[in-house]
Amino acid sequence: MKRIFDLLSALTGLLLTFPILLVISLIIVLSDGWPIFFKQQRVGKGNKLFMLYKFRSMTVLKSAEKGSFDAGNSSRVTSIGRILRKTKLDELPQLINVLKGDMSVVGPRPEVEKWTQVYPERWAKILSVRPGITDNASIKFRDEEAILNQAVDPIACYRNEILPVKLGIYEEYVDSRSFWGDVKIVISTILAVVK
Template sequence: MKRIFDFCFAIVLLVLFLLPMLVISLLIVLESGFPVLFVQERIGKAGITFRMYKFRTMTVLKEAEKGRFDVGNASRVTVIGRFLRRSKLDELPQLLNVLKGDMSVVGPRPEVRQWVNAYPERWERVLKVKPGITDNASVYFRNEEQLLEQSDDPHKTYRDVILPKKLSFYEDYVSGHSFFKDFKIIFLTIKAVLFN
């Protein structure tokens, strides 16, 4: 049932956001050229690597495709990229990941290998389900980028403070997810994007 919901929900959103996505693509090209999408290897269910899609919000850095993660570094973020990140519209291409079956609409956010390796035992529990576009951790850490930018050591802050808290949210989700809880998370996500 979750897979059917994911597929139908993704189709509906892709149809609704087709025109905005085309406009976003054009703006990215006009500001900083191609590519429009940022594609990065992330770790999915059962530890299987997949390629996750986002609208590109930073200047091109080839190493990022393989999982380089410059936490707290906003120096490469483009003008349109700042808007996309604040509005979370950069996540829209992940609806394609949902259609492919790599991701669900709701589920623990997928990480790069670097951060999965930081807490392997906890991730082993989390990766029993498909990663998602949104979850309670996404709502709670709505302003994560600002927190990291203010840190003297963004990598340490992410590894030792933010990521363990995220994993607690993920573990709670895995131990007791349901359609009702998924709809609640979707509602809270929309509320956070529109009003925060």
């Protein structure tokens, strides 16, 4: 049932937002050039690596594709990128990941490999399900970039303060996931974005 929900949601989402996707693509090219998409290797279900897609919101950094992580560094964010991140429109291309089966609409957010090697015993449980576009941790840490920007040591802040809380939320999701629980998370995400 979850996979059917994912496929129907992704197809409907792509069809409904197609004009928006075209406009965003055009704005990115005209304001900041190519490429349109940011691609980065993430860890999925069963530790399988996949390429995650987003609209590019930062200046190009080659090492980013392999999972480089500039915690709290917003200096490379473009002007259009700021708007895309604030509205979460940069996440729309992940509907393609859902169609491909790499991700679900709802599930623990996929991490770069570096961070799945921290607290590996906890990740083993979390990676037993497909990662998602949204979840309760995404809603709770909607201002994560701002938190990291204010931290004295953003990497330590992410590793020791943010990540453990996220992992707890992910574990709770794995233990209690349900169709109606997913629907509730989708609604909560939409409400958080339009606030």
